[in-house]
Amino acid sequence: MIMPNVIIKALKDGPLLVEVDKKTSVTLCRCGRSQTQPSCDGTHVKTGFKAEKSEIKVTE
Numbered sequence: 001m002i003m004p005n006v007i008i009k010a011l012k013d014g015p016l017l018v019e020v021d022k023k024t025s026v027t028l029c030r031c032g033r034s035q036t037q038p039s040c041d042g043t044h045v046k047t048g049f050k051a052e053k054s055e056i057k058v059t060e
């Protein structure tokens with residue numbers, strides 16, 4: 001069975017991008033202010049959300 005390549009990227013001052021096989025599959029809010037939870041709606045820009053970037057690979 002071939003496992004997909006999954007990477008979760010926390011963008012600087014922004015949401016979590018979940019990438020599956022190098023394509024963004026979902027953008028998740030991590031500022032808590034989105035009106036379309038759990039998705040990011042861009043509100044983090046208006047509220048001045050600050051957070052560091054990071055990245056993890058999901059493996060078996």
Ligand code: FES
Nearest residue numbers: 029030031040044
């Ligand atoms: S990260 Fe919360 S609205 Fe974008």
